Amino acid sequence: MKVSHLNALRAFEAVMRTGSFRFAGEELGVTTAAVGQQIRGLEAYLGRTLFRRGPTGAKPTDEALRVKDRLTGGFSILDDVLMELRQVRTANQVSVTLPESFAENWFTRRVSEFHRQNPAVDLRLNASNRRIDLATDGFDFAIRYSPPPDSGLDVVDLFGDCVVPVCTPEFSERNGLALDLKSLAGVPLVHLDNRTPDPKWATWQDWFATFGMEPGTDKSGLRFSRISSGLQAALSGQGLVLCGITEAYDSLEAGRLILPFGPARHVRTAYRYRLLSISGRVMSSQQRRFCDWTIEQAARFRDAVGDMLDLKNT
Template identity: 60%
Template sequence: MKSRLTSGFSIIDEVLTELRDRGAANRIAVTLPESFAENWFIRRVPDFYHQNSAVDLRLNASNRRIDLAAEGFDFAIRYCPLPEKGLDAVDLFGDYVVPVCTPAFADRYRLSEGVRSLSGIPLVHLENRTPDPEWANWESWSGVFDIEIDPPEGVVRFSKISSGLQAALTGQGLVLCGIAEAYDAIMSGALEIPFGPAKHVPTGYLYRLVSVSGRPKSLLQRQFQEWVVDTAGAFAESVSGLLQHDPQR
C-alpha cells in the first residue's frame, strides 16, 4: 500500500513539474519604463500576441531599476548606456528630442518653422527627465537653433514623473519630448512638430533590450527577442523618414 501511494505521489509530482516547465516555457517577464510602455510598447505588442497566442506575457511598467537576475525577469527594455557586467544588451534605437504641441496650441501662438523667439509662449520644463547628459532641455535646445526663450520662471514644471506627453496632449504648453514616445501622437495628428522635424537634437543613450548573460532562453523568449529587434528596426526607419520629411505639409 505504502509503495503504491509513493508511486502515485511521484506521478503527481512529475505531472506538476511538467506543467510548471510548460508554463515557464510560455512565460515572458519584461520590465520597461512607464511612459515607454504606454506610448510605444503597448501599441505594438498585439502583433506579437497574434503570432504567439500561447504566450504568457507579464509586463512590469516601472521606472524603478529592476534587478533582472534577482527578481526573475527575462528582459528589460531600458533607455540606458551600455549595461553593467553580467547583462547582455541588444541595441534597438536612439532617440531625438523635439518640441511638440497640439495643432490648436500651434495656431493660438502662431508657431511655425520661421519663429525665432518663444518669448511669451508657455513652455513645459521637465526636471530630472533622464540621467542622459545629452538629453536636451529648453536652454540647450534653443542654443542649438539660436531661438530666444524667456528665463525659466513662472513656468509649468514636471519632476521625474513622465515624458511630458500628456501635458502636450492637453494643450498645457510646448513640450520637449523624445520622438520615440511622441511618434504615434505625431503621426495621428494629435501632436505636431511646429518648428519642423529638422529642429531635433539626438540623444546620447539608446533604447536597449537587456537580459541576464548566460541565462538560457526558451524558444518563445528567443522569438520575443527577434520580434522586438525587428519591430525596433522598422520603427527606426520610420523615425528617420519623419525627420527627413514633414508629414504635416
Template identity: 35%
Template sequence: MAERMPMLPALRAFEAVARLGSVRMAASELHVTPAAISQQVKALEADLGLQLIRRRGNALELTAAALAGSETLSAGFRLMAEAVRQIRDHQARPQIRLSVDPTLAANWLIARLPRYRALPGCVDLLLDANRRYADFGRDQVDAAIRFGIGKFPGLDAHFLMAEELFPVCSPKLLRGPHPLKKPDDLKRHTLLHNDWSSRQGNWPNWQNWLDEAGARGVDARSGLHFNDGLVVIEAALNGQGVFLANTTAVKDLLAARKLVAPFSVRVKSDLGYYFVCPQQTARRGEIVILRDWLLREAAAD
C-alpha cells in the same frame, strides 16, 4: 558541512503556532488535529534542546529563542510557497516578465503587442512597468528594455532605438492667437519640462534646443515642471504648453495628429533604448523570439 535541519513538518507546525498564536488555529490551517500540532512542536523542542512555547493560562507565549527565529522562519516558508507557485505557473504556461519604463510601454510598446502575439512560438508577456532598474535576481524579471549609453555589465544587450528631442504641442495651439512659426514665438507660450536627468550620457533640455534653434528672448527655465513623462505628455495633449519630447514617447501621437511638431530642429541624445537580459537566459527560445521582434519593430520606425 551543512547544519542538520529539523524535520520540515515540525518546523511548519511551530511556524503556524508562532504566527497565529494558537494551536487550534494552526491545526485548522494545516488540516491536522491540535494533538498532532502539539506533538510536532514538542518534537522540535526536543530536537533543538530548547523550550519554544510556554502556556500562560489559556494563552501561548513564545520564548526568547522562539522569537529570535520565528519571523525569519515565516519568511522562509513564504519564499518556499512563492517558489512552488512559480514552478506551477511555469509548468502551466510559459511567460516572460519584461521590465519596461511606463512611458515607453504606454506610448510605444502596447500598440505593437498584437504583432508580437501573432508570432509562432510567442509566450505570454507580463509587463513590469517601473521606472527603476529591475534586479534580475531579486525581482524575477526575465528581460528588460533599458535606457542608457549601452553599458550594462554582465548582461546581454542589443541596441533598439536612439533618441532625438524636439518641441511638440497640441494642434489647438497652432490655431490660437500666438502661432508657432519660428522658435522665437515660444516666448509667448508655456514651456513644459520633464525634470528628469540621467546619471550617464547626455539628455538635452530646453536650453540645449533653444541654442541649437537660435531662438532669442525665450526663458528656458520658465513654464510648468513635471517629474513624470506620462503626466507631461498629458499636459501637452490638453494644450497646456509646448513639450520638448523624445522621439519614441510621441511617435504614435504625432502619427495620429494628437500632437504636432511645429519646428524641424532636433537635438540628439547619446542615450538610447536597449533590450537586455542575463547572459544565461539570452539563448532561451522565447527570449530570442521577443528580442528579434523588438529589433524588427525598432528598425521599422
C-alpha cells in the same frame, strides 16, 4: 556569518559593480542613505574600512577590490540557484521590465501585435524606472534607456532618441509658431523635471541655445515629473513640450501633435534603448519569439523615425 549581513554584502557588491552608492540604491530598490548605512554596519562588523570617503565620492580600498570578483561570482551562483528553484513559472511565460514612460507611450501600443502572433505566450510586464537586477528579480528581459551596461548581459541595441518640441496643431496656430520664429516669449511651455541622467538630454535652455532661439518664458509654465503627464498636457493644448521622439512619435504620426519648427530642430541624445538578457542563459522558444519580435519592431521604428526627422540612423 550572520544572515543579517547578506543584505550588507549585497549592497557592498552592488556599490563596487555600479561604482556609485546612488546607482547601487537604485538597483536594490533602496535609498542611497540606506546603502551607506549597510556599508557602515558591515565595516563595523569587519573592523576595517571598505571605502575611502572624499569630496568626489567613495572609492573602494585595495582590500575591497581584491574580493570584488569573488563576491560578484558568489551572488551570481546564488541567483542561479534561486532561478533553478523557482518552479512557479510556466513554460510559456515571458517576463519583461521596462521604463514606465516607454511602456505607456511606445511598447503598449505595439504589443497587441505580438499577442496576435503568439496567443499562447504569458507575457508579464513590469513598468518601472527602478534599476532591476534581471537574475535576482527573475525577469527574462529588460528594456532600458541607458549607456552601455555592465558585462554579464547580452545586449541588443534597439534605437536612440531625439529631443523635440511638440504641440497640437491648434496650439501652434493660436500662438503663431512657425519655422522662422526667433522667440518663444509669451508661449506657454511644459517642463519635465528629473527626466533622465542622460548627459545629452536637452532642456529648454539647451534647445534655445542650440537653435538660436530667445528663451522668452522658459522659467514659467507647467512642470511635471512624468513624461506621460507632460505629453497629456501638450495633447490637451496646454503648452509646448520638449520630449523624446520615441514617446511622442505615435501622436505625431496620427496628427494629434506636430513639430511646429520642423524636423531639423531636434537634439540627439547619448543613451539608447537596449534589450538586455542574462549572458549564457538558454532562451525558451517563447522568449526567442519575443526577442525577435522586439528587434523587428525596433527596426521598423528606426526607419519610421528616420523618415520623420530626415535621418539615416537614429
